[in-house]
């Protein structure tokens with residue numbers, strides 16, 4: 001196993017130039033809420049943000065519904081499955097390995113070409129530009145399940161309705177209320193100071209367009225059949241975007257409500273195996289909150305973590321270095337039960 005490098009604790013979070021350990025989270029929280037520098041930029045998601053969120057969330061299911069007749073009338077072709085699987089895996093890893101573990105948590109270091117590829121692939125999931133995703137997610141870790149967390153499912157009361165509304169808020173509702181509140185240079189200084197990543201960020205709509213056009217182009221070029229091109233667009237574009245979006249959203253909702261807790265954390269994060277399978281390891285979310293900077297989330301032998309396997313592969317090809325992993329004594333210290 002690789003050695004853990006560069007810090008005394010794996011519980012650290014980087015918020016801009018500040019490095020905060022979760023042991024000191026309560027202090028950091030007070031500072032964050034109490035100073036101008038760490039105050040959110042706005043009270044609510046911008047109108048433009050709400051509009052694009054609505055389009056990004058509704059376009060795939062509405063597109064699938066309007067194409068239902070086309071899908072119903074034709075057999076499923078092998079190419080549909082290949083294009084779906086290929087784009088689901090590649091763009092999904094853009095979020096899990098790229099947006100999340102590399103850019104938000106700096107779990108490893110890599111060269112600019114790999115960064116560029118991961119940033120573009122991540123954008124192709126239609127989960128928002130990199131700067132916004134990173135800022136929102138760093139805030140989630142800093143304030144998790146407390147005031148200021150952009151997407152906690154903690155209910156406002158004890159009625160069934162309150163629990164349901166909490167889950168709804170954490171799954172999609174938050175994007176219309178608290179998305180992008182913290183989007184400024186203080187929370188993603190490392191991204192804002194990288195010219196290449198900022199160029200990718202500004203070209204976000206281009207990657208959205210490519211996310212739909214590439215599956216269509218692949219299907220069409222491989223068969224010279226426009227009908228199969230459209231099927232590829234539906235499977236490799238719309239259905240793939242829809243499924244991966246909701247799998248990722250489930251990390252915010254399901255994994256803060258249902259599942260097993262394996263490590264002590266100050267939040268309600270949980271491990272959920274099905275979400276982990278659909279999100280390449282991100283569903284081992286309690287492990288992740290216990291060791292935010294770890295490149296590996298599935299810490300137990302049976303906890304399949306495809307994103308970690310990819311990072312290991314990158315390391316074997318010398319494309320990943322400074323890979324962070326928890327030490328045995330750190331794991332034991334926070335353990336509520338032994339990993340399987």
Ligand SMILES: [Zn+2]
Pocket residue numbers: 140144251252256269285289
């Ligand atoms: Zn979480």
Ligand SMILES: [Zn+2]
Pocket residue numbers: 100104105137141288292
């Ligand atoms: Zn995280």
